[in-house]
Amino acid sequence: MTGGNRVLVVDDDAGLARALAINLRAHGWEVTVAGTGAAGLDAAASARPDVVVLDLGLPDMPGLDVVAGIRGWSRVPIVVLSARQLGEDKVDALDAGADDYVTKPFAMNELLARLRAAVRRAQPAEADEPVVEAGELIIDLARRTVTRSGRAVRLSPTEWGLLEVLVRNRGRMVGRQQLLHDVWGPSYSSETNYLRVYSAQLRRKLEADPAHPRHILTHPGAGYRFEV
């Protein structure tokens, strides 16, 4: 995981804050907790979190002022927690500069997903090395394009998904279950037919001699490997 993993939780409800902290830490986040808006502004400046979880119902100051205060000097993503069912203050929060909102009660998985999404959206400033060269192939992971000997290759969504997982793990064998999980989803752990069909389609489009592939190699009974 290249992205950040520091989260600031601003919530005056000590019990909820503690539960959040435990759950977030269990999922790999480094958690800072602030119990008031003022402390939240402090912590946002000093702890430099990658994302902020902000409960709007703070005792010392309006939650929207906290949003505005942080937005005055930082573009860190802010996910707002709100008890209100009606959407009025959601709109206000978004106008003030929040990135997303979750209404209480909420499922922990939903919050985790929204945090990941918020951090991912904030990422694109820092790009790793997204272009891979493999012989006559050039694979641009950011652009989502493949060229073979200078000519663009059209890939279907699933073909690209499979290629992307293989290329991101280039030089290493990727197990069949991981491939199926990453490309098709969590519940496709045994449909190895898919891998046969799509590895063949990729080879037909990418390999000079599909019968003797040089990039997409098979590990019988185990998985596949992409070699540059």
Place this chain on the structure above:
Amino acid sequence: MTGGNRVLVVDDDAGLARALAINLRAHGWEVTVAGTGAAGLDAAASARPDVVVLDLGLPDMPGLDVVAGIRGWSRVPIVVLSARQLGEDKVDALDAGADDYVTKPFAMNELLARLRAAVRRAQPAEADEPVVEAGELIIDLARRTVTRSGRAVRLSPTEWGLLEVLVRNRGRMVGRQQLLHDVWGPSYSSETNYLRVYSAQLRRKLEADPAHPRHILTHPGAGYRFEV
């Protein structure tokens, strides 16, 4: 270092200002000093600093008025110095538009670090090229204008929102969910109809041949990409 190295110090304490200037120059900064709020506003306009260090305890005018005065026409980062330990006027300063806050007494290294951070944060906002050329298109992100072969193109707010997200991520595919989130809001993660309608409208206005677009490309099942 691409960023700037000019700092304006606004402080009525001549001794402290001199010590700051010596230290800052020793670390490569080009320093301007102003002893009053009025002189500070003047210098901020004439010296065009990359960052301002502002002591709140000025004799001639409230420090926050200096912050507001500068913010009226410039987004230069402002780091506030204050003797107060309590955080109340910290919030006020951040609300007024200050970027960071240091309480006296402070370690020189801390101030230096915060100045570097403030300049670094300010970079992407102003330093990125706000005018993008893509073939016969000229897109000015700051002025929110588009011209095609020299003729202005009128875009609706939503059309512009979509184009802006794509152009800011030019050369990278932007996922459908991110587009919907950034243009329509957090709760529109599945309304892919919008993308179909508005990408078509943009193409009709921007592409020479909307049927074979050269700038606004589709990645089926995934998202869209803007190519210069």
Place this chain on the structure above:
DNA sequence: GTGCGGCGTCAGGGATCCGTCAAAGGCCCC
């Protein structure tokens, strides 16, 4: 030689997705 399991190949039908169009509804300004 024979059986067996795993992999590669192929083709077709149902499902999905995109681009397109048109019309209804909302909003603001006149």
Place this chain on the structure above:
DNA sequence: GGGGCCTTTGACGGATCCCTGACGCCGCAC
């Protein structure tokens, strides 16, 4: 109240894609 622009919604055709099942090939064990 009326008109114009904008957003939203729904429906449709066409192209593409995904899944499925069957078959052939190869290597291995017996």
